[in-house]
Amino acid sequence: MPARAGRSRRAGGLVLGLSTAYLTLIVLIPIAAVVASSFEGGLSAFWDEVTSPSAVAALELTFVASLLVVLVNAVTGTLIAWVLVRDDFRGKSVVNAIIDLPFALPTVVAGLTLLAVYGPKSPLGVDVAYSRAAIVVALLFVTLPFVVRAVQPVLLELDREMEEAAASLGSRPVTTFRRIILPNLLPAILSGAALSFGKAVGEFGSVVLISGNIPFDTEVASVHIFKSIEGDNPAGAAAVSVVLLVLSFAVLAVADVLERRSRRHDA
Amino acid sequence: MSIAVRQVTKRFANGFVAVDNVSLAIASGSLTALLGPSGSGKSTLLRVIAGLETPDEGDVSILGEDVTGVPPQKRGVGFVFQHYAAFKHLTVRDNIAFGLVIRKRPKAEVRARVDELLGLVQLDGFADRYPAQLSGGQRQRMALARALAVEPKVLLLDEPFGALDARVRKELRAWLRRLHDQVHVTTVLVTHDQEEAMDVADRVTVMNDGRIEQSGKPRDLYEHPANEFVMSFVGPVNRLGEAWIRPHDLELRLEPNGTTSEAMVERIVHLGFEVRVELVLDDGRLVSAQVTRSEVEELELLEGQILYVRPSRTTVFSGTAMPQGRP
Amino acid sequence: MRSASGSRYTLRTMALGYLALLLVLPCSMIVYYTFKDGLGPVWEALTDPAFVSALRLTLIAVGIAVPANTIFGVMCAMALVRRPPKHGTWLINSMIGLPLALSPVVVGLALILVYGQNGWFGGWLTENGIEIIFSTPGIVLATIFVTLPFVVREVIPVLREVGTDQDEAAWTLGASRAQTFWRITLPAIRWGVAYGVVLTTARALGEYGAVAVVSGRLAGKTETLTLHVDEAYLRLDEVAAYTTSLVLALLAVLTLVAMNVFKPRTHKEVADVDRSPPGHEALR
Numbered sequence: 001m002p003a004r005a006g007r008s009r010r011a012g013g014l015v016l017g018l019s020t021a022y023l024t025l026i027v028l029i030p031i032a033a034v035v036a037s038s039f040e041g042g043l044s045a046f047w048d049e050v051t052s053p054s055a056v057a058a059l060e061l062t063f064v065a066s067l068l069v070v071l072v073n074a075v076t077g078t079l080i081a082w083v084l085v086r087d088d089f090r091g092k093s094v095v096n097a098i099i100d101l102p103f104a105l106p107t108v109v110a111g112l113t114l115l116a117v118y119g120p121k122s123p124l125g126v127d128v129a130y131s132r133a134a135i136v137v138a139l140l141f142v143t144l145p146f147v148v149r150a151v152q153p154v155l156l157e158l159d160r161e162m163e164e165a166a167a168s169l170g171s172r173p174v175t176t177f178r179r180i181i182l183p184n185l186l187p188a189i190l191s192g193a194a195l196s197f198g199k200a201v202g203e204f205g206s207v208v209l210i211s212g213n214i215p216f217d218t219e220v221a222s223v224h225i226f227k228s229i230e231g232d233n234p235a236g237a238a239a240v241s242v243v244l245l246v247l248s249f250a251v252l253a254v255a256d257v258l259e260r261r262s263r264r265h266d267a
Numbered sequence: 268m269s270i271a272v273r274q275v276t277k278r279f280a281n282g283f284v285a286v287d288n289v290s291l292a293i294a295s296g297s298l299t300a301l302l303g304p305s306g307s308g309k310s311t312l313l314r315v316i317a318g319l320e321t322p323d324e325g326d327v328s329i330l331g332e333d334v335t336g337v338p339p340q341k342r343g344v345g346f347v348f349q350h351y352a353a354f355k356h357l358t359v360r361d362n363i364a365f366g367l368v369i370r371k372r373p374k375a376e377v378r379a380r381v382d383e384l385l386g387l388v389q390l391d392g393f394a395d396r397y398p399a400q401l402s403g404g405q406r407q408r409m410a411l412a413r414a415l416a417v418e419p420k421v422l423l424l425d426e427p428f429g430a431l432d433a434r435v436r437k438e439l440r441a442w443l444r445r446l447h448d449q450v451h452v453t454t455v456l457v458t459h460d461q462e463e464a465m466d467v468a469d470r471v472t473v474m475n476d477g478r479i480e481q482s483g484k485p486r487d488l489y490e491h492p493a494n495e496f497v498m499s500f501v502g503p504v505n506r507l508g509e510a511w512i513r514p515h516d517l518e519l520r521l522e523p524n525g526t527t528s529e530a531m532v533e534r535i536v537h538l539g540f541e542v543r544v545e546l547v548l549d550d551g552r553l554v555s556a557q558v559t560r561s562e563v564e565e566l567e568l569l570e571g572q573i574l575y576v577r578p579s580r581t582t583v584f585s586g587t588a589m590p591q592g593r594p
Numbered sequence: 595m596r597s598a599s600g601s602r603y604t605l606r607t608m609a610l611g612y613l614a615l616l617l618v619l620p621c622s623m624i625v626y627y628t629f630k631d632g633l634g635p636v637w638e639a640l641t642d643p644a645f646v647s648a649l650r651l652t653l654i655a656v657g658i659a660v661p662a663n664t665i666f667g668v669m670c671a672m673a674l675v676r677r678p679p680k681h682g683t684w685l686i687n688s689m690i691g692l693p694l695a696l697s698p699v700v701v702g703l704a705l706i707l708v709y710g711q712n713g714w715f716g717g718w719l720t721e722n723g724i725e726i727i728f729s730t731p732g733i734v735l736a737t738i739f740v741t742l743p744f745v746v747r748e749v750i751p752v753l754r755e756v757g758t759d760q761d762e763a764a765w766t767l768g769a770s771r772a773q774t775f776w777r778i779t780l781p782a783i784r785w786g787v788a789y790g791v792v793l794t795t796a797r798a799l800g801e802y803g804a805v806a807v808v809s810g811r812l813a814g815k816t817e818t819l820t821l822h823v824d825e826a827y828l829r830l831d832e833v834a835a836y837t838t839s840l841v842l843a844l845l846a847v848l849t850l851v852a853m854n855v856f857k858p859r860t861h862k863e864v865a866d867v868d869r870s871p872p873g874h875e876a877l878r
Contacts, residue, residue: 019670030704104846106800113620202697204803248695352759366767
């Protein structure tokens with residue numbers, strides 16, 4: 001950066017100052033309030049809230065369902081990205097565009113529509129409403145774009161000559177995929193998976209209608225927090241929130257590292 | 268003096284000293300080249316003159332006025348960037364008019380001035396195009412017209428032809444020379460290409476490692492280089508022990524005499540009128556000689572042939588020799 | 595190569611089948627359920643005062659959150675790219691990233707803990723008769739929080755690619771910093787900003803969890819469109835729920851169209867951009 005005269009440096013400082021003040025007011029102070037509130041009764045109170053049977057059940061369910069969803073996404077997301085990049089058919093651009101639909105569609109609308117297809121009045125005869133399977137379906141819906149959109153650009157940039165070289169060396173297509181393509185896609189798949197895990201762990205809107213929110217059965221962490229707030233137990237809500245907060249930070253850090261690594265792979 | 272730089276030092280945040288205590292005077296109406304390898308500080312020095320970098324020490328004056336603390340907006344310099352810095356969202360006309368519009372000149376005057384400049388840079392008929400619709404050479408001519416529009420006191424060109432292919436670069440070089448003879452604005456050109464510097468400029472300043480190695484007319488630099496760096500940077504050179512010999516100063520003979528050494532022709536490279544003869548001396552050292560085509564025909568040179576060579580002119584630098592040098 | 599094209603069709607069928615079951619079928623059900631009983635009930639749902647008030651509140655939230663985060667986003671991106679602070683960049687970056695990864699319910703809770711009756715500023719706010727939680731300001735704050743990252747994150751890479759050459763050229767031509775920003779920098783990053791604005795708008799229209807926590811859900815007063823969907827569904831007014839959903843879904847489709855208009859342009863802009871001279875890069 002070129003250094004400049006004093007007046008402009010002050011103007012630059014003002015821009016940075018205003019941005020930081022905005023971030024502090026909108027994000028930092030509220031987050032700090034959550035952390036502070038969770039430890040209001042001391043460390044043991046925090047621990048008691050986090051390890052209360054209903055909190056443990058909710059966190060466990062959230063964690064396991066999210067992991068399952070991430071695994072499915074890693075496979076289906078890569079598959080969809082593959083078809084969008086390497087295949088060609090009529091209407092491909094429309095399919096490509098609707099991948100972002102789960103991002104654009106409000107989560108509560110997603111929940112309602114899934115309930116219409118996979119609920120009691122299912123036209124397919126598949127009724128998973130108010131079960132753990134329903135949670136997985138809802139999470140699959142809202143996390144669909146992440147792996148696809150992470151893998152797609154990497155696959156586009158992937159050097160076709162590498163595959164041709166492998167083929168010329170006698171490698172069968174499956175072997176080429178496993179030993180040549182997959183290792184190159186892996187950082188992108190993992191980074192997309194990390195982001196969908198983050199989204200799944202905190203998801204609320206799409207789950208709340210379809211899961212039935214039965215404690216110890218289909219109550220996910222964010223619904224647990226919501227009920228604690230409604231039940232006037234902000235300290236309990238804050239304690240579980242801190243667990244989600246830590247997970248969010250971890251996810252951000254992992255995604256950041258993976259993204260950097262996949263970029264290094266490109267170079 | 269049009270531009271005077273006095274004892275300027277510029278350090279970057281990482282501690283790298285890009286310009287190290289440099290003083291330089293540039294005469295009014297001249298076209299001066301700052302020549303040096305990448306990282307030699309020549310672009311940074313140009314940016315200091317433009318006010319795009321603030322020097323840590325030293326001062327800069329333009330037309331006798333100290334401008335060290337003056338922002339680039341008020342220095343009255345025209346600056347042309349290697350990658351054109353075209354305003355992509357504006358047409359060629361609006362690009363060239365930008366400085367005049369900023370100065371709130373009357374519309375009719377702006378229009379007339381832009382039309383005049385479009386003619387000067389041979390872009391009439393391109394006024395309503397966007398930069399993306401121009402070739403690299405056209406974009407750079409537009410950038411020059413844009414810089415000239417505000418009638419700058421000095422024109423600063425930062426590797427202006429560096430992004431262009433070899434043929435366009437040569438054309439633009441000749442065009443710039445003619446333009447300068449027409450406009451006569453004091454011009455400083457940064458380049459890493461010694462041929463470009465020698466071709467275009469009245470004076471050349473050679474920089475290396477943030478310091479000035481030598482300033483002078485192109486011919487003086489070539490004939491009387493101040494040190495080994497300049498010797499090796501301004502043209503091809505052979506080094507034999509302490510002696511530096513230009514390839515065209517190496518005489519080739521078929522017969523030995525007392526002062527010649529034996530050499531074998533390794534390769535003959537025809538470059539058109541000139542021919543480069545690559546030779547291996549009997550002690551295994553490699554040298555190259557530059558001769559004309561007719562000389563090659565006269566000597567009936569063949570690869571593998573044994574010859575006798577003698578330098579007609581050598582340069583030896585005294586003790587202050589610098590370790591580095593480049594072909 | 596019969597087997598190769600065979601496996602191609604298998605992969606295509608699997609991918610499209612998955613998308614059909616997960617995306618297309620559910621979304622087409624919105625249309626079916628909305629118009630199941632004809633147009634009459636749909637019209638009724640759209641003219642219901644509760645719907646109109648929800649639409650109004652949503653538009654207010656969008657109308658404040660989008661400009662606020664756009665101005666912040668461009669400013670913050672300029673600061674981070676053009677003059678990165680020596681310390682604390684990681685903190686700024688994680689605060690920018692957090693709203694993307696954090697559960698919206700936690701966002702709602704956080705706002706209650708700061709602005710609620712027993713919150714950090716709660717006492718002072720009550721004394722001065724300012725109501726934030728269970729009221730419009732709370733909904734606006736929640737919307738701003740969850741949509742904060744989009745413009746910044748879109749503008750940063752574009753600004754990086756555009757570089758500083760054009761700005762520097764404008765300065766040497768006499769343009770002040772303000773003139774350079776409005777006439778050169780902003781037009782150069784406009785498609786990136788536009789894309790960020792589209793993402794922000796989509797997220798602001800659709801926010802549910804954070805808003806659900808802070809709204810207090812007074813129908814006709816503190817209900818946004820997404821809360822209205824939920825509320826109508828719970829009182830078994832299916833047509834109202836699906837009609838509102840359809841409105842939101844149509845807005846989502848508009849978003850997709852806008853995304854597909856702007857995204858290629860930001861890429862083109864970036865691809866077409868002159869890189870700054872390698873010589874300078876090496877010096878910095």
